[in-house]
Amino acid sequence: MQTASSLTFDTDLGSDVDDVLALATILGSPELDLSAITTVYGDTLVRARMAARVATVAGRSIDPIVPGRTETRSGRPVWWAGHEGALLPDLDRETVATDSDPIGVLAASPTVVAVGPLTNVAEAVERPGHQIEQLCVMGGDFLSADPEHNIKCDVDAAAVVFGSGVPATVIGIDQTSRLRLGGAVVAELEAAGSLGQLLGAEMRQFWSFSASDSNVPHDPAAVLMLTDPDLFTFATGRIEVDGDGITPFTPGDGPHRIVADLDAEAVAQRIVDRILVACAGSPTQVINGGGRSSGRDLLA
Template identity: 45%
Template sequence: MRSLILDTDIGSDVDDAMALAQLLGSPEVELAEVHTVYGDTRLRAQLARRYGVLAGRELDVVPGLAEPLSGREVWWAGHEGTLHNGLDAETISADSAPERLVARLRERPGELDVAAIGPLTNIAAALALEPQAAWWIRHLWVMGGSFGDDVREHNFKSDEVAAQAVLNAGIPTTITGLEVTRQVTIEKPRLERIRAAGPLGAALGADIEQWWAYWNETWNVPHDPVAVLALSCPELFSFSDLGKVQIAEGGLSTFAADAEGTVRIVTAVEAEAVAEEITRRIVAGGTEYAVQRGEIDGDRT
């Protein structure tokens, strides 16, 4: 079993919430903590905590840095948390994510994976506090960048300073970029399966529909769930050899094979199988607790 810290900007694009729900339905992953980054990280932490409650899980959630190291203005959709009443009642840590990350890695060197599915600000700040922490991360899983094109992906563009610092630190890293994640979509039939998965599924289904309405679409790309699934189901992905990544001003990312590098990128994905596995795990994350509480019939899950 992998022990994992999830670092997320949950609350804007619904894919972060989908990734969290997916991890809650992944039996080979122990979700040790959730850290939030970028913008109103307290609100994001309360939302992550709420999703844990809906799945019957007592998540330890730690808010992190609000402002990118690059100084770039934070993008805020405006709908973050609006479908979840009473978020202020959710208990979150008084610690700060960079300090907490260093502390957890020091306690368990080489034992913890980190999945970073937002800007890499918290990770970079943790490395600035304790450079040795780079050697304590078992593996870093990143959703970020776009390779082989001129697209500037949101996470790297939002804090290219942090992205370059982290990717230069020598951490064993797997990056899933936009050119891969955009091959996978979640459409209405899978949304209906998610919506039926107990209180967590109902809440996530509403958040998915809100995101669809924001873009006037009837589908979405599950960028972050795809990146996280590379940890759990590597057989559904193809990977490059090791190399190095460069992040130009504005977030443009390039990868070059290099035997001395510590970074690999996902190069191909079995799109339909990945979409199905994401959905299956989200449903599992929502139904187990609901069945225990008698809220849904286990024979129909």
Template identity: 30%
Template sequence: MRMKLSFLLLLTLLTISSQMLAQEKVIMDTDIGDDIDDAYAVALALASPELKILGITSAWGNTELRSQMLDRLLCLAGRSDVPVLSGVKTTTENVFSQQVWARAGEGRVHGDAVDFLLDAIRKNPGEITLLAIAPLTNIGAAMDRDPVTFKKLKRIVMMGGSIRRGYGDTGLTPAHGPDAEYNIAMDVAAARKLFQSGVPIYLMPLDSTQLALDETKREMLTTVSTPLTDALLVLTAEWQRASHQVTPVLYDVMAVAFAIKPELCPVTAMHISVSEEGKTKEGPGTPNTNVCLASDAETFFQFLMPRLLKQDLHGNSSCVR
């Protein structure tokens, strides 16, 4: 009996060790707080043991308030061990729809996002996946500061661009063609540098990321109460009030999902360039990007919803000042 228990213990330890070894090292770069999809993207990453989150960097606009929001979200999930770094501040006319919730969180000192990213790459050359779900200002700054180190990223998985379908082109009505997608258009110079960088890019554009979290799925989230799921519901309500919209579109979540399960968004090798107005254009030339042109919404939500509903992330429910 004792030998059997020892064997089971050893098997359990080996299983845990193999899972830890198999974890993908990731850094997330997010403009959480404006649209609601970033919050769901961070939640999916936290609920996915396949990912080892080395840090989360805030991007675009009021990056310090975004960092404060991330602090609170991580505290609720019991993951205050994950470093949060503030990126380059910019001017933006976007509405920080979730700022009331963000400002109620405990503030702390945050380091420099660009320095953190480059230092992490130096310590883990060829091992880090950068999950880029924001305008590319931090990434452009990292390329400018140390292009040699930046190229030692394993890959970039990003939500951005519009190849054949634009905003609202979901297949239910005639497509009007590609648009200048927000994450690309807000910093065209950085986007151009990235697509010319030689770093492997996996692009989730509007073509494959217009995934609506409908009322039925939002109702499902009310059936489970954890600090993290409760936060998602409150943040969704704040976004709805501020944006005068009802149904979230989970653009950024597909980038995180792809990093975990790439078959959710099959990619095609393409040559992508960025126009002056921020449009991502396919054209002739050596492929520089792996692009997901289509995804299946039902399969995506069958992957996402159980992770949000069954996750067991319990931190301090009073992560406020």
């Protein structure tokens, strides 16, 4: 995969906590140039304002942050958890680019990291003259005949994206579900300053919502496909999307790569290391190989 010289993060941040953890992972990765954020699916203004708050707390200025498409291309009703933004007071004070064109922002970005339904991205790859050179996607399930959430939410959009021929590297829920972050990570984050406290609170909120005591960092793992490809085993071929959102993969020639295997412990550790860099506001603290996390019990 090419270096992400200019990256746009397309996200449904605010529902599952993994989106906000993915944003923190990007902010803790100095090799990534995060030039814009677009939000998708449901109340995208709330999602954009949440992203702006996270960036502010992290001491970063991301411009533009643009609310994107609210409705799905397929017409499927939007699933809304109901806790989006609940822990972040006065979100209406956050400045976001409501007058900007989210599709134009995406279409002008060489690299797009897409971790929500693909509604925005589908419109961007259809735009004549788009400059998207690579997509980095969290979505699909390549080991079962079950539809994954991001694909199922807008099957029509996913079919357009994977049928467009734009090169895409994709991690499915079959691999991300092998990852867990538990109480030890939350405690470490909450001791790491304002951003860590925000993230810890969001993680605990999602535990309550999902009746769990750990989080699956689906979306941060997608970021690591750019920064730490050595932690993954990829297979090249072609992804298709059927009418139910099932994503059969055919190995061989094709514009797509999927994660066929990963080093689960190292991926989880590296995610935490990069998030802690974002919390510290010091990108020089990244330790190659995940050294700072080595030996940490991430589920304790």
